[in-house]
Amino acid sequence: MNIVHQPQTTPSNYPPENLSPDQLHSILTQIKDYQTNHGSLLKVIGSETPHSVHLQPVSTSVFPTVFSRRLFNEAVDDLQLIYNELYCKLAEDVEWLYAVTGPLRRTEPLVDALWHVYEEIQRRRQDYGSQYIEQKIHAGVFRSDYMLHVRSDTTIDSDDEEDENWTQNLCLKQVEFNSYSCAGGCHADKVAGMHRFLARRGLYDFASSSEDPEEQSINIRILPSSLPRNNTINGIASVLASAHKTYGSKPFSSKASHIAVLMVVQPNNFNIADERPIEYALWNWIDGEPIPTYRIEWQQILHHTQLTPTGELLFFPPENGDSTITQPVEISVIYHRAGYEPHEYSEDINGKEIRTRLEVSRAIKCPSILGHITTIKSVQQALTGPGALERWLTKEKAGRIRGTFVEICSLGDFMSSAKNPIKDEELAENYILKPASLEGGGNNIYGADIPAFLKTMSPEGSEKSAYILMERIRSPLNVYGMLMSSSRGVTADEVVSEFGVFGGCLWERKESSSEQDKCQVIMNRVIGWSFKTKEVTVDEMSVVKGYGCFDTPYLVD
Template sequence: MAWPGDLARNHPPPPDEEQLIELVAQIKVLYCAISEDEEWVFNAIKDLFHVEPLAAALWEIYEAAKNAGFVQNVSAGLFRSDYMLHVPAKDSTRSVGSITNTTLKQVEFNSFSCAGATHANKVADMHRYLTHISAYNGQETKFDISALPANKNLESLANLLALAHNTYGKPKCNLAKETAVLFIVQPNNFNIADERPIEYALWDRETPVPAYRLDFGPDVLQYTKLSENRELLFQPPWLTSTSPVEISVVYMRAGYEAREYDQVGWDARLRLEISAAIKCPSILGHLTTFKKVQQALTTPGALEHFLADAEAATTIRETFVSVYPLDHSDEGRYAREQARNPNTAFNYILKPSLEGGGHNIYGDDIPEFLESVPESEWSSYILMERIQPPLLANLLMGPAGIESGEVVSELGILGTCLWERKSPHGGCDMLHNSVGGWTFKTKHADIDEMSVVKGYGCFDTPYLLDM
């Protein structure tokens, strides 16, 4: 964890809180629309199919599901848009404590699983509690509780799943007596503490929403089946009742690694996808999390293709840094030159289309890495301009103990959506669009990766400053 870290508020040019909420709301509208545009998604990621097994498997399953015919037009989305403050190149000042002359830049957009929400919620609660009891107050410091924002991740996530559950309604199959939300999880998941509180929050509602867990893969095929009308029926192995539970919502917390899609995993995901349950997310929604989609959205006209609000498109585009493909297009050839040249590579990050942190290649390591990878596989990567965040001083507590030094932070804004497909040709009607809570992660400035799960950073709480 980290001592509460500074984050500027109401200081232009970064947007204030209301502007940031509106920005993220529009980005969620954007990704909901993308999730219903098969042709656009295909064109964005097609170069991955021969080099990235996960993308190939997911697209094959989507094609199989489309051939079977979809019986559920409603989809749910749990999204997280990650940002860093950026010191422009013309202003080389990244001195400790200075957050002036910064702009807000998007690191990435996550549309699948979005782990960490519970941990971020708990850390924020802890920091607020310690502030209440004056644990941080000393001769030179006095924390103001109003500067530590409360976090509502758990409430927000549970509200989305409950809303989707209620939208599905009562059992439609005469074999079932109740409906429930089904969490699809990885076997022996070490991140279970991030999942369980969401499940408990559903059961603890004034009107409880039943929620169960099922390991992805063989257990899906063993303990679920499709009715004649493709309702997803779940028979919990620990219940003696002969009546199955009809699944209203499938919340995916597994299935984001290529190794999970052997034939059993492939069949399991297809069963879930063609069922009548509301998916969080659908296969197309899952595919929008690939970095190639992020790169494709930076091309001219891409945002306007999905957003009727030109001002919203302009605002979103201002948060983008340059992102390039590594293909044989003009942009791709330029990116290859930049990436292979030690004099320019330090300005970039090489990102593969994989979930989570720990896979990126940074700066000076890029030229040597590309030399070690067959050129035929380069198209699976994108080259992203490196964000240069301002430096702050902080204390971080981890397995190594308490350490102090220069740090940088990343703000993730979580949002939830529920929408209905307009037609087989795309488009959607928003049923729910809400900005929930946030994650705030801090790491030592000399460490490249931000992944908390892999030990590169800490969950933190922003300490808001009026400036």
């Protein structure tokens, strides 16, 4: 087995194992106080009363976890801008998207619902014209997630002395690309600020030694310069602010009092601390006048919105009382943080009509219905095909991001090949079985569990098309962390981390015979990052579901 050792630039005893109870207590107290005062919290659903609510801290690392500075910079300074451009162009290539994802309509209700909405939009625009004008400007808040991967040609032995150039044996491999309702940015922003505060406060400075060889010495000092700044909250808000400005400075409808951003959210939301800060940032916008921003729960949209004869989306804030006597707000930008679960499109709440009303309006969507469809896992799979990227990117750009791909195959193709995981349980350890529909985690099948799961399928059944097999990323070993969660307390163990880069875009659809020219990118920027860590024995990474912890990369050379 290939093993990568801790770098010499990081202390060998990191994080320190022999902290005194007083030292650990001091750090944990500071973490809890920081989280409480900065809203790094989750709402406990069911605890709310008219005058109170119970909250619990977001799971976080006690110490930042080591990560390659070179690869951090590569993802932030180079890869994300290319991925942003790619997914802007994908969102305007309806023929390609349907060819890749259309077959999933037979087995995936959510995919079918999204395409139903798209087709209904086209029908209404053709039949009714002016009320359903096409908004050609679109916005996107993206997140590309990576893990460190040990190169296949690396032959570092665990008995060798520590390799000074350990990070040179690593590369980035993409776990997934998220283009819809990207979560975690606000939590990541706050946790990064917390770790930088603890470093400035000197709580990560340890200096002691012992001449007794049986006692391990501590000589650790984490400098704030090794912990990158994170400003994802303002970064996401800046995308919405740019879209808001692009929409116009005043309402198109004479009925509206002003224009505003509308954030569409789910009911009974325990994760409001990852949404509200964006709303607050816009109301307190640092670059100009405050940007009015309202929240609306998904199932309330039809009751609190109207379309004008010329396509403006009018919103009647529920707190303003009777919508028949109050002046509405015209929506400039729709920011989706709901609409990604099949039940949200059910007939009992008229879910397809909810999404259709939003999509046919003049408002700029973040993202559009096609932008939503790009987050389907089968899109990620199709992009790994030979020459696929060159449909939208230059050869040079395609080569840059192709290096982050792992092998991804449709389950049907894989089962018919010689490398069939049903027949080879050892081979199955190298793969993850994922739904081919939308990303979201929690539904993956890992390694040794794959053969038994596949045997439950009919050999000729259509359910095979609902899954893909993805090569498992080989993360470096001997990376340790100390994690804290409300459910499990403090644990110290070998860990693996996932690094996500947030990107923000505005683009305009253009009429062109060339796929590379159908999308004019107006704005393309990196707007922040997230960093999550879990114990190496845990498969899933989701923090809010209790698997991982928000963290900060401790950048090493």
